[in-house]
Amino acid sequence: AAPLDAAPGRYVLDEALTPEKDVTGYNNFYEFGTGKGDPAANSGAFEPEPWSVAVGGLVAKPKTFGLEELLAFPLEERIYRMRCVEAWSMVIPWIGFPLASLLDRVEPLGDAKYVAFETVVRPRQMPGQSGFFQPLPWPYVEGLRLDEARHPLTILSVGVYGKTLPNQNGAPVRLVVPWKYGFKGIKSIVRITLTDKEPPSTWNVSAPQEYGFYANVNPEVDHPRWSQASENRIGEGGFFGANRRPTLPFNGYGEEVAGLYAGMDLRVNY
């Protein structure tokens, strides 16, 4: 991870940042293994450069963006809460730019309703993608509705903690959607496709009764196997600190995003 400059962003929080060692050491990135320490331990051989992201589908001007072009977008720091579907959370200083700026460049067509994302497949560099036991089908895919993708809170992140993204955090470019569970934040993106149909999402395909397409943070809708009403803030208080805190609707971003879901039953569209 190399130093990366960014302007202070519009979004800050008056909550303590999660220590960098936890942000970069406690990760879910099954391409590198299912343990929380696996991504940091097993991603050393991964090569995030050179890199390009092919953006196409229902757009007027399909384009493949090289990493240099992505880094040339005006970068800002965004301090966001990150709520994992496993009921833990962090506060993370991302560096990135609004996904909307990238979408503007390719000019989505009128019938584009969704945005589909795809992670790289590199079994030689990603041990979770090779061998006898593979926890998920590859490539990892995710999707957003176009209005969600264009929301100003939604960013493509290229850095964290003042540096380019470490491999375990989804180098060199990943999605961050702070009002949704962390698994929506697809990592190491190689393809972005505008579509007119709801695209598949890896966890939704893998266990539809447990993970929905929307995956908005919602303390009222439990995961079948655990409550989502509260969360463990990582890196706070250790063993004895009362580090369990109530989970906020839309992860605390309800004022900004609740309107996107007006009239929808969020118990059904979880």
Add this chain to the structure above:
Amino acid sequence: MPPLPALPRKYHAASVWLLYIVGLVPAAWGFWLGATGRLPGNPVKEFEHLLGLWALRFLVATLAITPLRDLLGVNWLRYRRALGLLAFWYVLMHFSTYMLLDQVLNVSAVLADIAKRPFITIGMAGFVLLIPLALTSNAWSIRRLGPRWGKLHRLVYVIAAAGALHFALSVKVVGPEQWMYVALVAALVAWRPVRPRFNRWKRGGGRARLNEA
């Protein structure tokens, strides 16, 4: 197979006490790491997980004593009570960590979990069933209960199955580690109906015939 060198009889009692002490080392070590901020990430979950895993390991070890004697002729029966009780202490610590450190004594959340989440219901059932076994793991109870003691302690098969299932159902993707414990418990339980026939065959000279061949 050559017999293992036997432990002199005078060390038997001491070796059982040593097992109790060594058996509690993982819990003590994990607690020290967590309490002093040396467990990375989510220390409470790490500790909770460590305790659950060791509980399962001690359950497997408890169930392994009989097949080891049948198959390898190693008699470690003297360690079985210690292994079973260690499993009980680990399950108790696992539950206490969940209750006190993880859910911070939110009793209604814990009750809701036990009622609503099958993997927690199953784990809790295993814990409850372990209590009578732990309470009767002493010479006095064995004398007092007579043949009923053996019947009561067959519950350990159900408990071990509950433990393995609890582990497998708790994870997002069932992986090799969970399958290993499910398979181990299944094999150890499945040995029980097979063993009378196997031991008859062994006594009836099956071994001699095998050696000649």
